[in-house]
Amino acid sequence: MVSTMTNLTKIIKKKYRLLSLIFLIIGAVSLLLASCSEDSVTGNCVDDLDNRRYDLVTSNPNCSTYQKASAHLGLAGFSFTNFLSPDALNNPRVAVGISESSTQWAGSVEETNYTEALRLTGDGSGDVYQDQTRDTKNIEIHFFANVGAIISQAYIEIDTLPDGQLAPEETQAFSKIRSSTDPYYGLNDIQVAPWFQFTHIDGTVYLLDFANTDKECYVDTAKTYDGVWNNTAAQPILNCGILTQSDLTTAITDNPSAPTVNINGSCDIVAQVNDIQNLFTDTITPSNSVLAFADNYLLRIADLEADLVSLGQADNEEFTNGINDFKTKIDNGATCNNPVLSEINQIVTMIEASSEIASTDGYQTKNLLSFDQVSSAADTAIIQPSFSQTLVDPNTSQTVTVNFSCTNAATLGARLIFQKDDSSYIPYYSDAKPAIGNTFNGLKYLSNDSNGQPKPDVIGDSIVSLKELICAGDAPAQ
Secondary structure, X not given: OHHHHHHHHHHHHHHOOXXXXXHHHHHHHHHHHHHHOOOOOOOHHHHHHHOOOHXXXXXXXXXXXXXXXXXXXXXXXXXXXXXXXXXXXXXXXXXXXXXXOOOOOOOOHHHHHHHHHXXXXXXXXXXXXOOEEOOHHHHHHHHHHHHHHHHHHHHHHOOOOOOOOOOHHHHXXXXXXXXXXXXXXXXXXXXXXXXXXXXXXXXXXXXXXXXXOOOXXXXXXXXXXXXXXXXXXXXXXXXXXXXXXXXXXXXXXXXXXXXXXXXXXXXEEEEEEXXXXXXXXXXXXXXXXXXXXXXXXXXXXXXXXXXXXXXXXXXXXXXXXXXXXXXXXXXXXXXXXXXXXXHHHXXXXXXXXXXXXXXXXXXXXXXXXXXXXXXXXXXXXXXXXOOEEEEEOOOOOOEEEEEEEEOOHHHOEEEEEEEEEOOEEEOOOOOOOHHHXXXXXXXXXXHEOOOXXXXXXXXOXXXXXXXXXXXXXXOOOO
């Protein structure tokens, strides 16, 4: 039996390329099972196990926890018969006996039986369980149950064809991410507003719209920094305090041939977010299964590592190399060439800067990105506006150039506002048009942890982010 299992291990390692850790573990499990099968046990429980009468074992009060847990593995499909099936070489679903009727993990025969096997054999945190020392056999079964659960959950939830392959398209579909080739994918429609925000060196905040004749200036007297134009409160530029008739007269006197007024302050363009890519094929909620899936995987890996310590196998490279390889495949730092990743990065950058709800203390530090960040995120042209205006002096009819000298010209900002309907914008996205709110909220749910904080994209930190999950089936970026 050991020779057969060793050969099987070599075949598995050579053939499977989809999830290398899983099949390295299967090889190791096969060797362990070969040794476990030599344990002497007595009674009907053994006979029932040998003849795959698993239901009789699980319901027999005289069977040990080891025997019952072994029966639950059998009910889940985890058996030598499945490992040795010729089809198992090319189809992991066959290798672990996934039922054809299992189309979702929750409530499946696999989830039910692996969970029960784990319950019967310990919590994975060492060799003591419920104040009793777990023997080697129970720890081994606990280990196997985690292996089976890892493989089964992946192929039940992601491999929807099902053909035993985890294609990038299936991973994307599982996360409800719409393909960029989908006709409903849409685009990030962001336009530069006709007005810009100017904060005078004296601290006064203005919105200036040179094309809005006789109403070129709006003073943000409350200093909300919301970037939303209020045409009712707008005034001619000579009436709003930023420029006076005296300034024009002085400019003409000082330089009659080219009168110029320079006004110093910081400038931010106002970026109107009209639409955001329709990233998701379905409405994303906090209960989306991809969240639990990613977190659960690393918890199971931690359990495997704890069981290896209990089994005295912590230094076994057969195990540790495989586990580390898989951990870096899924906990990968989100560096890959998947085009969806760059789209998500751009939108997440906007989300992290944006105000979700109306702010009672203003938006000075909210909804603000760099000009370059908005230019990168937009699928529409973002052109830097002119910060100069020519005015006709009403007294002399002479043209005067007014330059708003941006003290932050090298780091120009972009203030985001969100389209609410065809005629209005607001400085927060919760009440924006659904196309914006749905994508922003969906990405927040998928990108944040249970405390509402963004999950880091750090390789090997035992946290799986959405972007790392997207990269799990892709080659790393060069």
